Ligand SMILES: [Zn+2]
């Protein structure tokens with residue numbers, strides 16, 4: 001393995017380069033060699049070389065060590081990088097172009113938004129239709145009230161980790177037969193948090209967050225359907241170091257109903273009709289979501305016919321109005337007839353003969369259609 005190139009040489013600068021010149025040169029070269037932009041085979045290697053040079057030369061402590069001793073193992077007591085660090089990866093090219101040299105690595109001390117939570121809630125069919133106010137209890141992580149999330153005993157503050165200088169990462173350099181390997185890993189002194197808490201908060205033991213069973217009031221709007229999500233801003237897990245809380249998403253599952261079926265804002269149901277009611281016509285009572293209503297079934301109604309009850313459906317979730325209720329009638333054939341009933345039906349059959357089911361209307365009855373099919377029409 002060839003000896004390492006001089007860091008100043010890599011950045012094309014002299015030993016007396018100012019911090020500004022180092023930064024400018026680094027940004028220029030990093031753009032040039034960033035693997036997202038430069039597809040040359042050695043771009044990645046060059047990018048890493050440039051980055052490593054910058055990591056050292058942009059840090060006053062590391063730079064003076066380098067100036068005195070040349071290349072040393074950064075694991076031997078050298079801290080992490082400064083503000084312009086790109087972390088272990090390549091960093092986000094957009095950060096570099098637009099963000100003014102910010103890094104891909106997240107600052108472990110930056111405020112962190114809490115996680116979103118999801119809660120699945122099963123409601124009764126009618127609760128979804130009419131809405132409901134309810135209370136749920138969810139386990140969630142909240143920001144510790146005692147220390148306001150920094151994990152330190154009130155009156156004290158977490159200190160920046162002296163090993164990683166707050167970056168939360170350590171470089172591990174190994175000299176292998178194949179060359180020098182640089183790996184980054186979470187700082188062992190601070191477990192990657194970048195800070196050390198001497199006096200831990202007694203409530204959260206330094207975590208900055210606590211687990212709680214939290215009761216939350218929920219208003220389920222009238223008209224929600226199965227699979228709907230209700231978002232409750234800020235009711236998710238607490239943020240860290242002053243970050244905002246996440247959101248809570250409530251996923252609604254609607255139980256099925258034994259009589260009503262729902263499709264969007266419309267309700268469907270099926271009612272039985274005797275063949276006498278269907279033949280002679282009748283007024284029947286139909287249950288709706290709110291009340292009983294009367295439905296006139298005309299004489300000669302066929303099985304499978306739908307009737308519409310306007311406005312008896314589900315309230316529209318957005319906007320005004322309601323869906324409809326659709327009533328399907330099914331004609332039930334009698335099964336246990338008395339001898340008298342059988343006689344009457346035989347008489348009826350004899351009287352009507354083939355025309356028993358012939359429609360008085362102009363449209364073809366299903367019997368006509370079937371006869372045609374038998375004749376091969
Ligand atoms: Zn605490």
Ligand SMILES: [Zn+2]
Pocket residue numbers: 161162163164165166167168169187188189190191192193194195
């Ligand atoms: Zn550390």
